[in-house]
Structure formats: C-alpha cells, structure tokens
Amino acid sequence: MTTKTPQKNTTSRRARSRRGLLGHLWSLLWKLTLVGLAVVTFYSIYLDQIIAQKFTGQKWHLPAQVFSRSMALYPGAAVSHSQLMAELKLLGYRKVANPARVGEFSASSTRIELWRRPFLHPEGDQLAQRVMISFDSNGVSAVARMEDKRQLAVFHLEPVLLDRIIASDGEDRLFVPTEEMPEFLVQALLQVEDRSFYEHHGVNPIAIIRAAFVNLTAGRTVQGGSTLTQQLAKNFFLSSERSLLRKVREALMAVIIDFRYSKDEILEAYLNEVYMGQDKSRAVHGMGLASRFYFGRPVSELTLSQQAFLVAMIKGPSYYNPWRSPERIQERRDLVLRLLMDSGVLTTQEYKTAVESPLGIRNLNKPAHQKLPSFFALVKKEVNERYGDALLKQSGVKIYTTLDPMAQEAAEKAVTQTLKSLDKNNKSLQIGMVVTDKYTGGIAAMVGDKTPGFDGYNRAVEIRRPIGSLIKPFVYATALAPERQFTLATPLKDQPITLKNEQGKTWSPQNFDKKFSGQVSLITALKKSLNVPTVNLGIAVGVSAVADTLERSGWQEPINAYPSMLLGAVSGSPLMVAQVYQTLADNGVYRKLTTVTAVLDADKNPLPVTRLPKEQAIAPETDFLIQYAMQQVVNTGTATRLGNAFPGVGLAGKTGTSNDSRDSWFAGFDERNVAAIWVGRDDNGKTSLYGSSGAMAVYLAFLKERPPISLRAIPVPGVVKGFFDRETGVAKQANCSNVDALPALSSSYRPIENCGEPLQWWQKIL
Numbered sequence: 225m226t227t228k229t230p231q232k233n234t235t236s237r238r239a240r241s242r243r244g245l246l247g248h249l250w251s252l253l254w255k256l257t258l259v260g261l262a263v264v265t266f267y268s269i270y271l272d273q274i275i276a277q278k279f280t281g282q283k284w285h286l287p288a289q290v291f292s293r294s295m296a297l298y299p300g301a302a303v304s305h306s307q308l309m310a311e312l313k314l315l316g317y318r319k320v321a322n323p324a325r326v327g328e329f330s331a332s333s334t335r336i337e338l339w340r341r342p343f344l345h346p347e348g349d350q351l352a353q354r355v356m357i358s359f360d361s362n363g364v365s366a367v368a369r370m371e372d373k374r375q376l377a378v379f380h381l382e383p384v385l386l387d388r389i390i391a392s393d394g395e396d397r398l399f400v401p402t403e404e405m406p407e408f409l410v411q412a413l414l415q416v417e418d419r420s421f422y423e424h425h426g427v428n429p430i431a432i433i434r435a436a437f438v439n440l441t442a443g444r445t446v447q448g449g450s451t452l453t454q455q456l457a458k459n460f461f462l463s464s465e466r467s468l469l470r471k472v473r474e475a476l477m478a479v480i481i482d483f484r485y486s487k488d489e490i491l492e493a494y495l496n497e498v499y500m501g502q503d504k505s506r507a508v509h510g511m512g513l514a515s516r517f518y519f520g521r522p523v524s525e526l527t528l529s530q531q532a533f534l535v536a537m538i539k540g541p542s543y544y545n546p547w548r549s550p551e552r553i554q555e556r557r558d559l560v561l562r563l564l565m566d567s568g569v570l571t572t573q574e575y576k577t578a579v580e581s582p583l584g585i586r587n588l589n590k591p592a593h594q595k596l597p598s599f600f601a602l603v604k605k606e607v608n609e610r611y612g613d614a615l616l617k618q619s620g621v622k623i624y625t626t627l628d629p630m631a632q633e634a635a636e637k638a639v640t641q642t643l644k645s646l647d648k649n650n651k652s653l654q655i656g657m658v659v660t661d662k663y664t665g666g667i668a669a670m671v672g673d674k675t676p677g678f679d680g681y682n683r684a685v686e687i688r689r690p691i692g693s694l695i696k697p698f699v700y701a702t703a704l705a706p707e708r709q710f711t712l713a714t715p716l717k718d719q720p721i722t723l724k725n726e727q728g729k730t731w732s733p734q735n736f737d738k739k740f741s742g743q744v745s746l747i748t749a750l751k752k753s754l755n756v757p758t759v760n761l762g763i764a765v766g767v768s769a770v771a772d773t774l775e776r777s778g779w780q781e782p783i784n785a786y787p788s789m790l791l792g793a794v795s796g797s798p799l800m801v802a803q804v805y806q807t808l809a810d811n812g813v814y815r816k817l818t819t820v821t822a823v824l825d826a827d828k829n830p831l832p833v834t835r836l837p838k839e840q841a842i843a844p845e846t847d848f849l850i851q852y853a854m855q856q857v858v859n860t861g862t863a864t865r866l867g868n869a870f871p872g873v874g875l876a877g878k879t880g881t882s883n884d885s886r887d888s889w890f891a892g893f894d895e896r897n898v899a900a901i902w903v904g905r906d907d908n909g910k911t912s913l914y915g916s917s918g919a920m921a922v923y924l925a926f927l928k929e930r931p932p933i934s935l936r937a938i939p940v941p942g943v944v945k946g947f948f949d950r951e952t953g954v955a956k957q958a959n960c961s962n963v964d965a966l967p968a969l970s971s972s973y974r975p976i977e978n979c980g981e982p983l984q985w986w987q988k989i990l
Contacts, residue, residue, distance in 0.1 A: 275480055278460060283493060284509075286399055286826070287388035288621040290603065292629050293666065293821070294345060295381040297357055301364040302663075302896045302933045308336055308357065310630055314384060316521035326352045327525045334359050337370070341522065343382035346624050346822035346830060355379055363933065384629045385516070387593040387600070389616055390506060399620075400512035402492040404524055409511065409531040410491070411569050416535050416560055418452040421491070426453045426482030427475045453478040456494045500534070501541035503592055508541075518546065520586040528574060529581035532560045546585050554583060597679035598672035599627055603819045611823060611831060620826030625819050626666025631659050631897060634929035635669040636676040642922045643674040646903070646913065653913075654906055656683030657922065658802040660898040665806060665815035668897060670799075681906075684798045689887045689902060692792035692880035693753045693915065694801055695774065697808060697850050699762045699790055700750050702773045704846045704969075706942070708765065711955070711973075712747040712849060712966045713948030716757035723759075723787050733759050733791060745953060747966065750853045751861030753879065755791055762790035776841040778803040778814050792880060801891050802900035808850060809876070809893040811940075812842030845942035845969050851876055852967050854892075855935065862916055863892070866924055874935035877923070879915030886910055888918030894932035899923055944970045954980065 295311055297303060312319075312329055320328045323339040330337045335358050342352045354370040357379075367376045390396055402410070414421050420428055428451050450458070457477035462470055481490060499507065500514035508517050514534055515523035526534070536556040537544055544553040558579045565575040586592070603625055607615055615621060639655055647653045659669035672682035703710040718741040722732045733755050740756065749757035762770050770790060771783040780803070783794055799817070807814045816836050823831045842850070854876035858867040862879045877892025888903040888911060901919040904911055911918065946968030947956050956963050960979035 274461065275477060275484065279481075279485060279489075279493070283460075284395070284397055284399070284496070284619070286620040287390050287396060288616050288618070288623060289388050289398075290386045290600070290623045290625060291383035292386055292625060292627045293661070293664075293668075294383045294624070296378055297364050297367050297381070298376075298378040299364060299366055300362070303363050304931065304933065305331075305334065305336065305359045306931070307630060311381065312336075312338070314629055314633075315382065316519075316525075323354065327521070340379075341382055341525075344622070344824070344828060345380060346824065350380060350382070353379075362936075383624060385593075386596065386625070386627065386629075389604075395509055396503065396506040396513055397496065397509040398512035398516065399496050400510070400523055402488060402495065405495055405511065406524060406526060406531055408528055408569070409523070409526070409534065410495075412532055412535045412560060412564055413452075413495070413538075415564055415567055415569060417455075417538065421452055422487055424451060424482075426478035426480070427451060450474070451478060452494050453482050453490055456490060456497060457481060459497050459499065460493075498538055499541060500537055501545070517592045518585050520590070520592070527578075527581065527584070528570070529557070529561070529578040530584060532564070532578065533557045533583065536560045546583055547588050550583060557583075594629070594632075595677035595679075596627070596632065596670070597677065598682045598684050599625075599632075599667070599670045599819065601682060602667065602670065602685065606818065606820050607823070610820070610833065615823070615831075618826065622824040622828075623820060624822040624824075626661060626664060626668060626821055627819070628659075628661065628668035628897075631669040631930060634926050635659055635671050637929050638922050638925035639671045639674060639676060642925045643903075646918060646921065647674075651909075651911055652905055652907075653903055653911065653918075654683055655922065656685075656687055656798040656902045658684050658798045658900050659926075660802050660806050660817060662806070662809045662893060662896055662898055664821075665810070665817055666821065667799075667802075667817055667819050683902065687797050687902065688795040689797075689904060689908075690792055690882040691794055691796050691801060692882045692887065692889055693755075694805075694878055694880035694889050694891050695770075695790070695792045695794060696750060696753065696758055697854060697878055698774045698777065698804070699758055699765075699770050700746065700853065701808075701842050701846055701850050702765045702770045703746070703761050704849050706843055706845065706969055706971055709972055710746060710761075710765075711946070711948065711953065711968050712745070712853060713946075713953040713955075713964065714746045715743045715951075715953045716746055716749050717760050718742055718744050718749070718754060718757045721756055721759065723763075731788065745950075747853050747856060751856040753857075753862045759787060759790050763787065773842065774804060776814065776839070777807040778816065778841070792882065798900040798902050801889070801902075802898060805891045805893065805900055806898045807841050808847060808854070809898045811844050812840060812847035814839045814841040843942075844940050848940040848943050849967055849969070851935070854878060858892070863890075863920060865916060866892075866920060866927075869924055870927065870932060872934070873932050874937070875927075875932060876935060877920070879920055881914045884910050885912055885914060888913040889915050890919035890923050892920075892923060893935075894927070895935050896933050897930075899926065942970050943967050944973055946973045947975065949980075956980065 295303065309331060318328050320330055323329055323337055326339050326341050328339050335356060337356050339354045340352060343350050356368045356370055357364060358366040367379045368374065369376060388396055454474050457474050461477060462474055496510040496512065499509055501508045501517065503517060508514055511523050511534055515521065515526055519526060519530055533553065536553060539556065544556055546553045561570065561575055561578050564570045565572060603623065604616065607623065635657055639657060643653055643655055653674065655671065655674050657671040658667060660666065661668045670684050672684040673680060720732065720740060722730050724730050735755050744754060744757055767787055767789060768785045771785045774783060779800060783789060803817050806817060815838050818836065822833065825831060855874055857863050858875045858877050863877045866875060866877060875892060875894055877890060880889030886904060886908055891900045893899065901922050903913060903918040903922065946966055947958050947960065947963040948954065948966055949956055950962050950964055955973055955975040956979055957975045
C-alpha cells in the first residue's frame with residue numbers, strides 16, 4: 225500500500241484551490257456580464273422610449289412665424305416702379321440682366337421682369353412664377369405671365385417674415401424639409417462631417433480610432449470621430465459635458481437612432497437641429513434659419529460658396545463668427561471647398577470661382593428680424609382676443625399681418641430724423657405714429673417711441689391727449705350731410721362769441737391769431753382752421769350731432785358733448801385718430817382697423833375668422849366734399865408747406881394743436897396710406913410746436929422716404945360742380961360774375977336764375 229507524500233498533497237490542494245478560484249471568478253464574471261447586459265438592455269429600452277417620443281412626435285417647438293402683408297400687384301394698384309424695386313430688395317431678390325432662376329429680377333424704366341419664389345399664402349400654396357410688371361404714372365398698369373403673355377387679375381409677392389415668437393427655451397428655427405435643401409449643401413455636409421454616413425450604423429469605430437490617433441499625435445484635440453447621428457443624439461438629448469459616460473450614452477443613442485429610423489430621416493433632423501450661432505439671446509438652429517441669419521435669403525437660393533460657409537460654421541459658430549473674425553471663417557470655408565474639389569464634388573473652375581467669392585453676409589446693422597414692439601404688442605392683443613391666449617404657444621403657427629415693411633421703414637426714419645431736429649433744445653419730445661392702408665383698413669406701420677425699437681410705453685396706442693383741430697373735419701362733415709342745407713360756400717360768422725354752460729361759466733373761443741374777419745366761407749374756415757366760425761357751425765348743427773358723426777366714424781371712447789369739444793377738447797391716441805381719418809379717406813366707410821389678416825395652424829389650415837362689417841358712417845357725397853376741403857388745407861391752408869413740398873400731388877390733411885402748444889397733431893392721407901401723428905412731452909409740458917411745425921414735419925419726412933401717390937379724383941354720384949357767389953355763398957350759374965367753382969351736392973344745388981339780377985325788357989319778351 226502506497227501513501228501520498230505531503231508535497232504531492234499540498235500541490236493537489238493548491239491546484240484545486242486555483243480551479244475553485246477561477247471557477248468563482250468565472251461565475252462572478254458571467255453573472256456580472258448578465259447583469260451588465262440586463263442593465264444595458266433595460267437602459268437601451270429606456271433610451272429607445274425617450275428617442276421614440278422625440279422622433280415619433282413633434283421633434284421641435286417651432287416658433288410662431290409673423291409675416292407682413294403680401295404686396296398685391298394688379299392693373300391700377302397704387303404701387304410705383306421705385307416702390308416695387310425697394311420691396312424686392314427687402315425680400316432679398318437679386319437684380320440681373322435676364323432672370324434665369326427663382327429669386328431674380330431685371331428692370332427697365334417702366335417694367336420689371338420678376339421670377340417670384342414659391343410661398344405659402346393664406347389662400348394656398350403659390351408656385352414659382354415668372355411675370356412682367358408694367359407701370360404708368362398712376363402705378364401698376366399690367367401684370368403678364370411670361371410663359372404665355374396672359375394678363376393676370378392679381379399677383380402676390382411673398383410676405384416678409386418679420387419675426388418669430390420664441391418659446392421659453394430661447395431656440396429659434398425655420399424647418400426646411402430635406403428635399404428643399406440644396407443638393408450641394410447636403411453633399412458638402414456629408415463630405416466634411418461624416419463621409420460614411422450611409423454605411424455605418426450610427427457609430428463609426430474606424431473614425432473614432434483615427435481621430436484618437438491624430439489627437440494623440442498632435443497632443444490636443446484636432447479631429448472628432450463623432451458621426452452625424454452621434455452629433456444629433458448629443459444635440460437632442462445630451463449636455464455639452466465632456467466625460468466618458470456621456471460619450472458612451474451618445475454612442476448607444478446613436479445606434480438606437482440608426483436602427484429605428486432611416487438615414488434620410490436622420491439627415492433631415494440633423495439639418496434642422498444643428499446649432500449654427502447666436503442671435504443675441506436667441507440660439508440659431510438649422511440650416512434654414514442660418515441662411516436667413518447670415519445671408520438674409522432662403523437656403524435654396526444660396527451660392528456654392530455660401531453653402532460651403534454654412535458647413536464650415538458647424539465646427540464652431542462662436543469661433544468662426546463672421547462679423548468678429550471674417551478671416552477665420554473664410555479660411556475654414558476655403559478648406560471646405562478644397563475638400564470638395566479633392567473629392568470630385570466640385571470642378572477646379574467651380575472651386576476657383578467659389579474661393580474668390582466674398583463672404584456676402586448681411587450687414588450687421590440690418591437686423592435679422594424686425595424690432596416692432598409697438599406693432600407686435602397690438603398683434604398679440606388681437607390674436608388673444610380672436611383666438612385665445614393659447615394660440616401663440618402652439619408649434620408651427622403662421623400669423624399674417626397688415627404691416628407694410630416699406631411704410632414701417634419710412635416711418636421709423638421720419639421719426640428718428642425729425643425728432644432729432646425738433647428736439648435740439650432738449651425739450652424731451654416724444655411721438656406716437658400710426659399709418660394705415662387706405663384700401664384694406666389694416667395698420668401698415670406703427671411707432672410708439674422716438675426710439676422706434678424701444679419696447680416700452682406705446683404712445684401710438686396708450687396716450688390720451690386733446691386732439692385739437694383734428695376734430696374739425698367731423699364738424700364740417702355733420703354740416704354738409706345731405707339732409708342739411710350747408711355748402712362749402714355757406715358764409716359763417718367770424719365775430720366774438722361768448723357761450724355759457726349749465727353751471728353759468730362762460731367760454732369765449734378765439735381764433736389762433738386773436739383776429740376776426742366778420743364772415744368767411746365754410747371752406748375757408750376749415751382750410752384756415754378758424755375756431756370761431758367752427759364753433760358757430762357746430763352750435764348750429766348741434767354738438768351732439770357732431771359727437772354722433774365722430775362715434776359713427778369709429779371713435780371708441782365716450783365723448784362729452786360740450787361746445788369745447790368742437791375745438792378738440794376730446795382726448796385720444798394716434799390709433800384712435802387714425803381710425804376716424806381712415807373713415808374719411810375710405811369714402812366715409814367705417815371699418816375697424818386690424819393687424820391680423822389670417823392665421824394658419826401647423827398643418828397649414830386656416831383658422832376661422834369673423835369678417836368685420838362695413839358701415840357707411842358718412843354719406844359718400846359728403847365725404848367727397850370733406851376730402852376736397854382737406855386737399856385745400858394742403859394747397860392753400862394751414863398745411864401749405866406740405867403742399868409746396870409735393871407740387872402737383874393731391875394730398876389731404878389737417879393740422880392740430882392743443883392749448884399752450886402742449887400737443888402737436890397731424891392727420892392726412894394720399895391715395896395709399898392714412899397717417900396720424902402726435903408729438904409732445906410725456907409730462908404734458910409746453911413744446912412751442914404747432915401742428916404744422918411738429919407732427920406735420922414728421923409726415924413730410926415720411927413722404928420723402930415713401931413718395932406719395934396723388935389722390936384720384938373719382939366722381940361720386942350726387943356731387944356736381946357748383947358755382948357760388950364769393951360774398952353771399954348763393955348758388956349761381958357758371959356764367960355769373962364774382963363766383964367760385966366748388967363741388968356741391970346735387971340735391972341741394974339750386975342756382976338762381978339770371979344771376980339774381982332783374983330781367984331786361986327784351987329778356988321778358990323772349
């Protein structure tokens with residue numbers, strides 16, 4: 225019988241111990257692997273749910289887009305050749321010798337050939353279209369389609385995208401589907417950022433290894449290995465934290481995204497998500513918005529050089545900021561172009577042309593979006609009233625407004641330049657200005673502060689100041705109504721007068737110059753803005769009747785029907801004045817002024833809107849007489865300086881000044897726009913300005929920026945050419961001596977026979 229030696233037993237025990245330890249380690253490793261796999265599986269399921277929720281639902285909250293009015297061109301439209309040229313420049317159209325693509329136009333002295341962009345109109349999609357627009361002295365004379373020379377009844381330009389109402393996250397974006405992205409831009413992106421995009425499964429191990437080697441060799445990070453899918457995962461779900469755990473999570477999410485969605489879906493998401501810079505407090509995301517932000521035009525119209533610029537910006541929008549470091553971004557852009565040439569995407573000649581192109585970025589002084597605090601405040605108020613305050617929180621809403629960008633620009637320039645000149649003595653002047661579209665009844669422009677972009681107290685809407693003589697046309701409109709017997713030639717007393725109210729207090733109105741003429745004609749009293757004849761006329765027709773005329777014309781606040789009201793002891797705002805003068809300009813028709821014309825939801829469906837009714841506030845024939853008289857105010861009355869500035873142009877207007885020159889007012893109109901302007905001080909202090917020297921100076925500057933279109937003398941049924949004795953105002957025949965020719969209501973024009981002289985014996989025989 226043999227026995228084991230102690231050494232062999234010890235060796236055996238050690239071997240069994242090692243096998244047992246390895247077994248335990250293997251068991252532990254296997255279990256840990258299972259746990260790890262379970263954790264990764266469950267974590268992947270968790271990430272998959274997060275990703276699915278983001279991708280399957282709405283990927284982004286798209287800010288509500290606010291658009292200007294869409295310029296309508298048709299035969300007879302009050303749009304001049306120069307005004308259309310300015311509109312095309314604002315929209316970013318390119319002037320060329322012969323339009324060959326969308327977004328281009330050519331121009332001669334009387335015609336403009338235009339290749340319009342496609343756009344979404346409230347009434348439906350508008351296709352790209354090439355047209356010829358012809359002009360005459362009155363505006364547009366014809367609009368013809370180039371392909372078949374067919375005359376168009378109406379042709380719309382795309383509206384200007386004024387701004388976007390940003391959500392609380394501060395992100396700004398314009399969604400552009402992949403099919404509307406330039407093919408070269410997509411090729412450049414893939415070539416520079418992820419050449420194997422269509423081959424890998426979300427993560428590219430070879431690229432990661434290559435980047436790690438390059439970075440180790442350089443001793444710093446000079447190359448990234450992330451795919452577009454990884455970048456998208458980081459932008460959508462992760463922070464900018466630099467850690468191994470974040471990179472692992474990024475890679476895992478990229479794999480899930482690649483498994484779940486097609487490459488085209490991923491690419492579209494990236495093109496609209498990628499961070500492209502900062503517009504002050506707004507983060508600029510996506511190629512669509514970046515194109516507008518850097519170049520002021522749609523991404524579909526960018527040159528090859530500009531598309532390469534956008535791809536170059538991805539590497540570091542802050543570092544390559546073109547306004548701070550133009551040489552950096554140009555060097556980076558040229559590198560992108562060289563890579564594209566080396567890969568065969570660009571020819572040598574295309575490369576040379578592109579690198580020799582200037583950056584072409586927009587002027588930094590021209591904002592990427594309009595600062596219109598006064599107007600936008602009114603838009604938001606109207607949207608809330610019509611659709612509820614939840615609308616602006618919805619994604620993808622499109623709001624179409626009445627704002628005319630060219631009118632707004634002219635108003636802002638007029639305000640800035642004129643107030644600077646008027647306020648040389650530091651009177652702390654302020655201003656409120658409203659411009660309306662005479663034809664549509666929409667608000668075309670609004671300025672609520674001498675610094676137009678200041679977001680604060682809106683004097684165009686919120687002030688309440690005595691409107692002075694701006695009320696006078698409504699006094700005269702009351703008297704010239706068909707049921708009354710007044711004419712423009714009716715003599716009015718211009719003599720001292722004292723009135724007593726119910727409390728026994730007396731009031732003795734005075735003319736501006738403290739003088740009296742004894743008697744003046746009705747039209748003279750209006751064009752010279754005489755107070756005493758106006759009070760006499762108002763008393764004759766009834767103060768309450770005048771108040772009723774003003775209310776029917778659109779005055780929305782209570783009026784105290786006291787005699788002092790006849791001279792403007794009624795407080796209002798420029799918006800309130802613009803409302804009633806819009807009625808005067810629109811042939812006596814009252815329509816409530818509006819800022820919003822249409823709203824589309826995210827699916828491009830129009831939201832229901834109630835059309836505001838029209839009311840004939842002032843008889844058309846009476847309104848014709850008032851418009852005629854207001855033109856005489858400009859020609860030979862208190863607004864003569866305005867008439868002298870635009871000889872031969874028919875303009876209507878009225879100046880107004882409150883007591884002690886505290887408030888300077890002007891309201892007037894041409895064939896296209898109505899304007900109401902107040903100039904004064906917030907503390908209601910004296911300004912030493914009159915209506916003609918203050919507010920009218922702003923209007924004059926406005927018309928110099930936006931040349932007026934002469935009022936059209938369109939005959940009105942019920943109005944005839946009358947002849948009236950200069951002294952007595954008696955209606956006479958045309959062949960009588962000492963008569964003035966004035967328009968008159970046919971219902972009340974009864975000229976006396978034989979000029980009021982006794983018949984001769986031979987006339988009796990005949």
